[in-house]
Amino acid sequence: xxxxxxxxxxxxxxxxxxxxxxxxxxxxxxxxxxxxxxxxxxxxxxxxxxxxxxxxxxxxxxxxxxxxxxxxxxxxxxxxxxxxxxxxxxxxxxxxxxxxxxxxxxxxxxxxxxxxxxxxxxxxxxxxxxxxxxxxxxxxxxxxxxxxxxxxxxxxxxxxxxxxxxxxxxxxxxxxxxxxxxxxxxxxxxxxxxxxxxxxxxxxxxxxxxxxxxxxxxxxxxxxxxxxxxxxxxxxxxxxxxxxxxxxxxxxxxxxxx
Numbered sequence: 001x002x003x004x005x006x007x008x009x010x011x012x013x014x015x016x017x018x019x020x021x022x023x024x025x026x027x028x029x030x031x032x033x034x035x036x037x038x039x040x041x042x043x044x045x046x047x048x049x050x051x052x053x054x055x056x057x058x059x060x061x062x063x064x065x066x067x068x069x070x071x072x073x074x075x076x077x078x079x080x081x082x083x084x085x086x087x088x089x090x091x092x093x094x095x096x097x098x099x100x101x102x103x104x105x106x107x108x109x110x111x112x113x114x115x116x117x118x119x120x121x122x123x124x125x126x127x128x129x130x131x132x133x134x135x136x137x138x139x140x141x142x143x144x145x146x147x148x149x150x151x152x153x154x155x156x157x158x159x160x161x162x163x164x165x166x167x168x169x170x171x172x173x174x175x176x177x178x179x180x181x182x183x184x185x186x187x188x189x190x191x192x193x194x195x196x197x198x199x200x201x202x203x204x205x206x207x208x209x210x211x212x213x214x215x216x217x218x219x220x221x222x223x224x225x226x227x228x229x230x231x232x233x234x235x236x237x238x239x240x241x242x243x244x245x246x247x248x249x250x251x252x253x254x255x256x257x258x
Contacts, residue, residue: 016108020116027090028120034086039128042077043135046070054140059228062143071136072223073195076158078128080190080216083162084169085183087121091170092179095256110255117170118163125159146229154226154237158219161240164247165215171254190216213239 028035053065091113094100103113136142145151165186173179193207194200194217200208211217218236225232 017112017115017119020108020112021119024090024116024120025123028124034089035124038078038081038086038124039131041081042074042128043132045077046074046132046136047139050136050140059230060146061229063146063228064143066136066140067143068224068228069195069220071132071142072220072227074132074136075129075155075223076194076216076219077191077196078132079125079155079159079219080162080187082121082125082128083159083166084187084190085166085180086124087117087163087166088170088173088179088183089176091117091167092173093176096175111252114167114251114255117167121163121166122159129155145227147226150226150232151223154219154222154232157237157240157244158215158223161215161219161243161247164244164251167251168247168254171251171256187216190214193217195220212236215240215243 049070050066053070056065057063058065058068091100100113133142166183169179169183169186173182188196190211191197193203193211193214195211196216200211200217200221203211212221212233213235218239222232222236222240
């Protein structure tokens with residue numbers, strides 16, 4: 001083989017990552033529960049809490065308790081369930097079934113597999129967020145966010161933090177069932193300290209303080225503030241950034257093919 005032929009040989013890059021993303025999209029659409037539950041559950045929470053909060057003014061202008069608290073909670077639930085529970089279960093299933101081991105014999109790199117999972121999850125989360133916002137606007141009416149760019153930035157940063165934690169779960173979970181168990185436990189712990197089961201103000205002081213900088217609570221709080229146009233506590237975004245950096249570093253270091 002000549003040097004020219006070596007240089008001309010295909011190398012895995014964006015095209016390979018794109019093929020992985022398309023394969024992941026097909027897998028997600030075939031998993032009915034994994035496709036519907038992460039979207040339906042938050043929307044159900046949104047609908048159940050909408051009637052009593054959509055007329056209670058709590059912020060500048062016409063910002064209601066629904067805009068300030070319920071909607072951010074539902075949106076955070078969507079990215080949390082998809083990132084921490086769904087995505088790891090797919091990766092763990094691929095490891096258990098030998099798919100990752102077979103991929104390891106190809107030029108595909110672990111980072112490309114992880115990137116394909118994150119991109120696929122981001123598409124699913126975007127769909128879920130769109131459905132949640134449409135449902136909220138149709139049933140209860142919502143006040144447009146005072147700072148839509150900041151709202152979008154918080155959502156992206158929050159999703160990145162959730163996905164980083166999810167990849168860590170996938171890296172250490174030996175099976176799909178264990179990934180779901182670990183992911184659900186982590187989701188419930190983060191949610192309990194971040195306002196999933198009641199106002200953060202009702203939690204013990206130390207728990208509330210920690211929950212406000214962990215990914216779930218930090219995302220809910222920052223989203224609510226950005227939507228209402230009130231100052232965002234800098235501790236939340238810093239906590240999200242730390243989760244992204246630490247989670248990504250740990251996931252890449254711990255990720256294994258088999």
